[in-house]
Amino acid sequence: MRIDVKNLTKRYKDKLALDNISFSLDEPKIYGLLGRNGAGKTTFMEILSGHIIGSSGEITIDDENPFDNGRITESICLIKEGNNFKKDLKVKNVLRIYSIFYPNWDNALADELVKEYNLSPNAKVKTLSKGMESALGIIVGLASKAPITIFDEPYIGLDAAARKKFYEILLEEYELEKRTIIFSTHLIDEVSLLFEEVLIIQDGKLVLKEEAEVLRNKTCSVSGTVQEVEDFIKDKDIIGKKQLAGMMTAYVYGDMEQAKSAGLNVEGVPIQELMIYLTENKGA
Numbered sequence: 001m002r003i004d005v006k007n008l009t010k011r012y013k014d015k016l017a018l019d020n021i022s023f024s025l026d027e028p029k030i031y032g033l034l035g036r037n038g039a040g041k042t043t044f045m046e047i048l049s050g051h052i053i054g055s056s057g058e059i060t061i062d063d064e065n066p067f068d069n070g071r072i073t074e075s076i077c078l079i080k081e082g083n084n085f086k087k088d089l090k091v092k093n094v095l096r097i098y099s100i101f102y103p104n105w106d107n108a109l110a111d112e113l114v115k116e117y118n119l120s121p122n123a124k125v126k127t128l129s130k131g132m133e134s135a136l137g138i139i140v141g142l143a144s145k146a147p148i149t150i151f152d153e154p155y156i157g158l159d160a161a162a163r164k165k166f167y168e169i170l171l172e173e174y175e176l177e178k179r180t181i182i183f184s185t186h187l188i189d190e191v192s193l194l195f196e197e198v199l200i201i202q203d204g205k206l207v208l209k210e211e212a213e214v215l216r217n218k219t220c221s222v223s224g225t226v227q228e229v230e231d232f233i234k235d236k237d238i239i240g241k242k243q244l245a246g247m248m249t250a251y252v253y254g255d256m257e258q259a260k261s262a263g264l265n266v267e268g269v270p271i272q273e274l275m276i277y278l279t280e281n282k283g284a
């Protein structure tokens with residue numbers, strides 16, 4: 001499904017959570033939605049899921065507004081950090097409710113994952129540990145097979161082994177059937193290899209949207225004196241640059257070898273570093 005965001009703004013009283021952002025997600029891919037605390041990620045995902053409305057601008061999914069739109073709602077599954085399910089429901093009833101709601105629901109996968117994560121079908125949500133409740137969210141997200149599946153920090157309390165299992169199954173399922181997966185996380189190093197495209201939000205603005213492959217292989221950080229770096233980047237596309245005490249570091253698109261032969265210090269740019277860099281620098 002195609003997602004188009006046009007001049008989307010969301011204001012909460014005096015706080016601008018989203019500031020006139022525009023972009024499109026036009027292919028089923030695994031998107032990493034990254035940014036610092038309070039950047040506006042959850043606000044965006046809530047608007048996309050039709051749970052809240054923007055203050056101005058628009059978001060459309062296959063040209064339809066998601067707010068209060070049954071056809072679109074059954075195509076989107078948003079799994080949040082917590083409180084996804086009513087506390088008094090049993091695990092098996094949570095799964096039954098979602099299986100009715102999502103047309104592509106995969107019962108066999110849900111059953112397999114319930115066993116994998118050792119959840120007791122008769123346990124009530126309120127008796128689950130934080131990690132088990134997160135596992136239930138992950139099961140619903142994966143088994144929904146919703147064409148747009150959104151995970152907003154879905155794994156509070158889940159240990160490293162359980163998270164690894166989640167990433168493996170996510171990839172397996174994705175390879176079987178591509179869908180749009182939007183993944184918001186602060187554990188960037190851990191998941192960045194899953195991403196096919198990365199979006200970085202800072203203070204409600206989109207500061208980067210780029211294919212992960214390009215970020216991994218076609219960008220580098222170059223540092224040296226201000227003059228050296230300015231000379232090197234003058235005919236290059238740059239992601240950002242910053243200057244400290246006569247030295248400069250710039251993140252650029254281009255070949256590492258060329259920068260090395262110009263006598264500069266050259267390093268790759270892990271996505272986590274890039275996020276920190278861009279959000280410290282506000283995309284300068």
Ligand SMILES: Nc1ncnc2c1ncn2[C@@H]1O[C@H](COP(=O)(O)OP(=O)(O)OP(=O)(O)O)[C@@H](O)[C@H]1O
Binds near residue numbers: 012015035037
């Ligand atoms: N219901 C609300 N009422 C008032 N302000 C809000 C509300 N929801 C979010 N905000 C504010 O909007 C801004 C963006 O919040 P949002 O939750 O979208 O950020 P985020 O990127 O998801 O952050 P985090 O990574 O910490 O979850 C923050 O300043 C937040 O305090």
